[in-house]
Amino acid sequence: MMCCFTVAAIVLLFSFSSSSADTPENFVQCLYNYPRMTNPISNVVYTQTNPSYSSILDMSIRISMFSNSSTKPQVIVTPLDVSHIQATIICAQRHGMQIRTRSGGHDYEGLSYVARVPFSIVDLFNLRQITVNVENRTAWVQAGATLGELYYTISQKTKTLGFPAGVCATVGTGGLFSGGGYGFLMRKYGLAADNIIDAHIIDVNGNLLDRKAMGEDLFWAIRGGGGASFGVIVAWKIKLVPVPSTVTVFNVARTLEENATEIIQKWQLVANKMDERIFIRVDVKKVNSSEHGKQTIQANFVSMFQGGVEELIPMVQKSLPELGLDRKDCTETSWIGSVVFANAVLLGSSVNEVTDVLLNRTQIRVNNFKGKSDYVRKPIPVDGLRGLWRLLYDDKVEDAVVQFAPYGGRMDEISESEIPFPHRSGYIFHVHYAVIWQEEGDEAARRHMNWIKKLYKYMEPYVSNSPRAAYLNYRDLDIGMNNNGYTSYHQASIWGVKYFGNNFRRLVEVKTKVDPHDFFRNEQSIPTLSKEENYYQETI
Template identity: 70%
Template sequence: MALTSYSSVVAIALLFSLTSSSSADTHEKFVHCLYSYPLNSTISITEVVYTQTNSSYLSILDFSIQNPRFSNASSKPLVIVTPLVVSHIQATIICSQRHGMHIRIRSGGHDYEGLSYVAKVPFVVIDLINLREIKVQIENNTAWVQAGATLGELYYRISEKSTTLGFPGGVWPTVGTGGHFSGGGYGFLMRKYGLAADNVIDAQIIDVKGNLLDREAMGEDLFWAIRGGGGASFGVIVAWKIKLVPVPSIVTVFNVARTLEQNAAKVIHEWQLVANKLDEGLTIRVNLVRVNSSKNGNPTVLAIFESMYLGGVDQLIPLMQKSFPQLGLVKEDCIEMSWIDSVLYTAKCTRGQPLEALLHRNGNDLPFFKAKSDYVRDPIPDVGLQGLLRFFYEDEGQDAFIQFTPYGGKMNEISESEIPFPHRSGNIFHINHMVRWREEGDEAAQRYINWIRRLYSYMEPYVSKSPRAAYVNYRDLDIGVNSDGYTSYRQASIWGHKYFKNNFNRLVRVKTKVDPLNFFKNEQSIPSIKSKGKGRNTKVEILGAVNAFIK
């Protein structure tokens, strides 16, 4: 059964909303519905509703925008709700359905295409920024994490309770756990412990009917879907229960940089041959950026071999000499530290700062960016790598960033169908392609976007095929989008199979079961095969839901 039974409350709210005229639905009536909703809470929803006339509206909207490319989008939410309690979310879901408002859900604001706060239809943002409580339970190595909490907040709270527990999430501390876990989530512990989503053991979600469900209540199909399939397609995730993982008291990190003049291309070639075969406690990723040569000042490409090893330097050096001697790692390149200090070290935005820097939620002076993703199953030949590196010498490549993240280890041991995230064994590494710029205006934006599209096209012969796979947390609307109205399975499968492979079919079945009218939708949400038209509840459907609640 549901964690909290709101059947009578929802029924009253739905019956109340049906008394108003459906021909004049506006966001004013939506707000009136929110204010009139019978909450099971002493906290009034009026405290957390922001319309465009509210003096705090823009500051609330802009605070969690992590890609300034969408800061000036004309399609802004008509209303922002920053819930303090579950019933605020339930009211928003019910009133949105009644008054023709779409919902976008934001936890950290890192959606690469801004889909958590941009839409082409009248919409409301549920911003979970106030729901970020974290309860770490050392006695059983678990934690409950509300979906509005960031990775930095999670890591900080774990470190308060233990120096030998961690969690295999991402590197960037401002990323919200709500979206990160629901899309998979990876970092330096992936080769040892898998994805963040692999270590989720329970969750709380509010479904289209306003029910708050835990794992038992939602059933294994829905619980499967939200761990890697994108939670926003199925409801509003409120919290995750995660399994914490053991980490040694000392880990070792290093950053070794090589320019092309220092044989970086050759070292990258050798890295490709061993990256996914190294000890699972060792992760070495490669960051490619453009710099000016220290010798002549001319542009060159710098390859930064960035690593975290679960152990001491005296263990690491012999391991590297045996497995990857081409890097030439020496003891002086390495730093021993605690796992939580390594989190600060690998997150460039917090390096050298006190641990409390992990609690900062928004970045400063962020660039515009556009990103894409790929998976590599066979080493990129030298000629292919040379062609890729040439893109950095173009004007638009000046601040570009390409990252190779190795697979293997635990990722080889988990079935592709265990959760919706299918990118497991057979991959040598994952690529994050990113172009960044600071020039204002649409012309500049299009120029940089065209650059990364050309790069992406160039890479096609060297990456996965049938489908050319992509990572859903690196959202890319170029690979396919839903239509504004009814989206067919065939249309959605264009992008769906790239993100989820054959797991897309099961995701569609789950979606059809839990949200048949496709209320929770966006440009790349899982479609319901039963949804047609606008996907909006009719009076008959709403009354049917009311009767079901009462029963």
């Protein structure tokens, strides 16, 4: 049991010795005075007057447009150990400061480093130790580690174990795991969050808790419900999964002139029903045509199969002969090779077998970005796809992509209430929309934002409804957000049920229990129940 019983006594003593003035200077002084530090905290505290402040802030900003926010953190803390996080939580409450936790900086709305109120960042990039136990098929991963660092470390210890999570190497494990975690292994093994077996979290009282100490309700909530609503997650214990020594990957491009529409139409019918070892994602975007001066729509069928090419080819030719997959399209590699391949496809870079690229924490940064998500229960008709292509042709939009990721397999077998992530059986694929632009200025931002909203509205007849489901890790404030102050359960349900379905109510109940004063909050954090709402919930 990891509950630190001495913290409560420290907090009580500390509350009387601290100044009551709510200023950044007093917050910092509070940090410096915090007792029982394992390491001096002064070396990892950055105020706005510190010469390293800007470089520390910008280091993990993945979307440059958030760098220009007028609401910058008053203080950044880059903890070296648990005591630094405990001090920050206690002092922030003492001095009226919100905190935002950042691991990789990939939040689509920048909520890990942008706020509308006085706030400080707890940036976990120093806490990225990874310990792999091959014999027990487990690993402990500190929350500041990136996916690339995790994958690389696993591959250095074993060639026959992997982990089902995302494809972007620079994403932080702290946020990704707490929101779900899609990847090429999901049809075989589910999400990253489905494969977490323990965690270390620091709660609002500064206590360090493991699974036994936090209890099953909180452990349930942080695996898919967004950890930042409940505390600061320090580390995850994950269950590693078997992978074959040989896997096969391919990235086959087909344009409209090469019957992309018809192939996608067939893909919708079979991709979620194929052998659970195969994952075929479809990336659709506008490209230059072979005809000079013209453009067309291209679909890239990006795949990983847990097995050799000789088994894969007949499988695809039987289920999706329209793709015309050939032996020359395929590459046999290792599981870690497939991770490098998937990351290279994401970056649009050339593929090589050098796994060290996964350790580069800064390889992704875009100027301006907006993303949204959807879930599909029934195949989109051909006319619906063609209307989507017309929107992608818009010449006022710089760079846009629509991704279809197949469901089926293990995703159909897990109950929607097993963890807070509810999007399970009944869905045939997930949709991710993204638009990126380099052009600066408000007019360009409005144009691209309006375009993706138009695209989202167009897709409404073809996707889930009541609610229209969304994926927490593709954060989207358009679907609803909290107030600066108190947010009612009813108001938060507008966005909450889209991310969490029927699990939202339980998440709110857990939040009310573990963080009753709603210290850990942001524009889409789980709210607490008021006394009146709590009474109503208990009496129905």
